[in-house]
Amino acid sequence: MSAAANRKPFDAGRAAYLALNIVLLAFLLAPIAIVIVFALNPTPFISFPPVGVSLRWFEKFFASSDFMNALWLSLWVAACVLVLSVVIGGACALALARGNLPGRTFLTAFFMSPLMLPAILTGLALFQSYLLAGIGRPIWGLIMAHTLIAVPYVLRTTLAVLHNFDHRIEEAAAALGASPARVFFEVTLPLIQPGVFAGGVFAFIVSFDQFPVSLFLVVPKSETLPVVLYNYMKFDLDGAIAAASMVSILLALSVVLAMERLIGLKAYVKL
Amino acid sequence: MSKTFDGKVVAVDGVTLDIAAGEFFSLLGPSGCGKTTSLRMIAGFEMPDAGRVHVGGQDITDVPVHRRDMGMVFQSYALFPHRTVVQNVAFGLRMRDVPRADIDRRVAAALAQVALTGMEDRRPSQLSGGQQQRVALARALVIEPRVLLCDEPLGALDRKLRQQMQFELKELQRRLGVTLVFVTHDQEEALAMSDRIAVMNRGRVEQVGAPTEIYGRPRTRFVADFIGEINLLEEAGKPRALRPEKIQLVPPAQARLSGTVETANFLGGATLYRVQAGGRIWLARETHAGERSPRSPGDPVGLAWNDADIVTLES
Numbered sequence: 269m270s271a272a273a274n275r276k277p278f279d280a281g282r283a284a285y286l287a288l289n290i291v292l293l294a295f296l297l298a299p300i301a302i303v304i305v306f307a308l309n310p311t312p313f314i315s316f317p318p319v320g321v322s323l324r325w326f327e328k329f330f331a332s333s334d335f336m337n338a339l340w341l342s343l344w345v346a347a348c349v350l351v352l353s354v355v356i357g358g359a360c361a362l363a364l365a366r367g368n369l370p371g372r373t374f375l376t377a378f379f380m381s382p383l384m385l386p387a388i389l390t391g392l393a394l395f396q397s398y399l400l401a402g403i404g405r406p407i408w409g410l411i412m413a414h415t416l417i418a419v420p421y422v423l424r425t426t427l428a429v430l431h432n433f434d435h436r437i438e439e440a441a442a443a444l445g446a447s448p449a450r451v452f453f454e455v456t457l458p459l460i461q462p463g464v465f466a467g468g469v470f471a472f473i474v475s476f477d478q479f480p481v482s483l484f485l486v487v488p489k490s491e492t493l494p495v496v497l498y499n500y501m502k503f504d505l506d507g508a509i510a511a512a513s514m515v516s517i518l519l520a521l522s523v524v525l526a527m528e529r530l531i532g533l534k535a536y537v538k539l
Numbered sequence: 540m541s542k543t544f545d546g547k548v549v550a551v552d553g554v555t556l557d558i559a560a561g562e563f564f565s566l567l568g569p570s571g572c573g574k575t576t577s578l579r580m581i582a583g584f585e586m587p588d589a590g591r592v593h594v595g596g597q598d599i600t601d602v603p604v605h606r607r608d609m610g611m612v613f614q615s616y617a618l619f620p621h622r623t624v625v626q627n628v629a630f631g632l633r634m635r636d637v638p639r640a641d642i643d644r645r646v647a648a649a650l651a652q653v654a655l656t657g658m659e660d661r662r663p664s665q666l667s668g669g670q671q672q673r674v675a676l677a678r679a680l681v682i683e684p685r686v687l688l689c690d691e692p693l694g695a696l697d698r699k700l701r702q703q704m705q706f707e708l709k710e711l712q713r714r715l716g717v718t719l720v721f722v723t724h725d726q727e728e729a730l731a732m733s734d735r736i737a738v739m740n741r742g743r744v745e746q747v748g749a750p751t752e753i754y755g756r757p758r759t760r761f762v763a764d765f766i767g768e769i770n771l772l773e774e775a776g777k778p779r780a781l782r783p784e785k786i787q788l789v790p791p792a793q794a795r796l797s798g799t800v801e802t803a804n805f806l807g808g809a810t811l812y813r814v815q816a817g818g819r820i821w822l823a824r825e826t827h828a829g830e831r832s833p834r835s836p837g838d839p840v841g842l843a844w845n846d847a848d849i850v851t852l853e854s
Contacts (some may be wrong), residue, residue, distance in 0.1 A: 436617040439584055440675075442604040444631035444682060445613035451605075454630075458621050 325507030357422025423465030429463030568739035610679030794841020
């Protein structure tokens with residue numbers, strides 16, 4: 269049989285589909301590419317086209333104590349938010365899915381509401397409440413605010429897992445002699461764990477990238493990275509910003525990859 | 540040594556069952572008849588609104604599920620997907636703090652019993668439906684339960700495998716002498732496996748008895764109609780029933796009733812006829828040695844039966 273006879277006819281639909289995907293990917297990835305270009309370009313101002321490759325902006329970023337303090341603070345806050353939102357969001361999801369609570373739909377909407385409210389309003393509202401309550405702007409206040417916004421993510425992913433959960437698996441464990449506590453730790457928790465942790469990854473990133481809420485709740489000398497970057501940009505617009513963005517992206521990516529290694533988020537991509 | 544066992548469940552709908560020790564007892568009925576709820580009350584997943592559950596003379600109504608010492612097998616198997624076959628089977632023993640060495644020995648024995656040796660380290664998702672069912676069975680049996688409860692355990696298997704598992708389950712139950720309460724909507728399955736059957740309908744028990752009794756002497760119209768095929772008659776204002784195999788097809792001259800064949804369903808070892816006679820449809824089953832019976836739709840045919848085979852039903 270000749271090779272020509274085997275050639276597939278041109279498929280316009282498939283070609284359009286591929287083209288659309290390429291355009292979408294380009295749209296999503298182009299900003300990252302631009303950031304990489306600016307981070308490596310040695311000119312003192314952000315400019316195009318690049319004139320060379322250097323690591324000077326990375327050096328500047330890592331050498332700056334302002335940036336480093338902010339980076340550590342952001343990581344620390346995000347880690348606390350991860351733990352808190354996993355515990356709170358996971359418990360909420362269990363209560364909502366299992367508790368037979370009255371007004372479940374309302375409660376679910378209520379817990380999800382931080383997602384719907386513009387973050388800048390949440391920030392402002394929290395700022396005023398903290399002020400009224402006279403607690404000022406402590407770090408734990410910032411952590412609480414981030415947790416408020418992060419909980420819906422954990423709630424969402426955990427509810428999705430619980431939705432497909434065969435309750436009979438827990439009944440089987442109970443029939444085999446497992447007390448309610450053991451059923452929870454031996455069966456329920458291991459089975460919903462991937463959903464909870466997938467939410468935890470979102471929670472970490474939401475906190476690490478959080479700007480509008482943080483803007484109201486940080487105090488000078490103790491600002492998170494996005495706020496420091498924002499303030500820096502008001503006066504300097506050099507490659508250090510791009511380098512900082514690169515570091516943020518890589519950190520977020522490594523958290524996702526570490527989680528995936530540790531507990532296998534793959535099972536969850538379908539969510 | 541003799542052990543008496545009396546299971547008694549009184550549900551809101553007034554179900555009372557006495558199940559003997561070592562018995563294979565089936566709850567049979569259409570979906571929604573209350574058979575699964577009854578089973579779940581025995582297991583302790585549901586609390587009866589009224590009535591008590593007794594096992595071996597002891598009231599266990601207020602005993603929580605995990606202290607009832609009952610094995611449970613579900614239609615969906617409900618295996619732990621994150622654990623291997625061995626870990627699944629060992630679960631109940633681990634919950635009872637059985638020493639490690641004993642667990643290993645008993646799990647191995649249980650797996651051998653259900654012919655799953657060699658599958659120890661597989662995950663449930665790597666097993667076929669029949670194998671998963673065997674794991675579920677081994678997991679429930681390894682704890683040596685006082686009662687084994689099965690909720691449509693074979694329902695998800697295809698016909699051939701289901702028949703094979705029916706034999707295996709029955710054989711296993713007899714060998715271990717375990718009391719087994721089996722929920723099914725499949726009347727053939729119930730007839731084939733049970734020592735006794737309770738036929739349920741709308742939350743009530745219609746009849747309890749041995750399979751031959753249930754089939755041969757149905758007490759109510761529902762039981763007669765639900766189990767196998769039957770001709771429902773009305774004689775002197777009383778509902779009566781006659782099984783298709785009790786009707787003989789004879790030449791019209793010797794018949795009590797003559798009519799014509801409407802349809803003939805060849806079933807392999809038998810043919811089921813629908814015969815139009817005396818203003819109604821009669822079902823008649825004629826067994827034969829595998830050869831297609833010569834009668835075809837439209838053929839004239841006579842029906843004969845013995846009056847002693849007619850069962851009078853409760854009205």
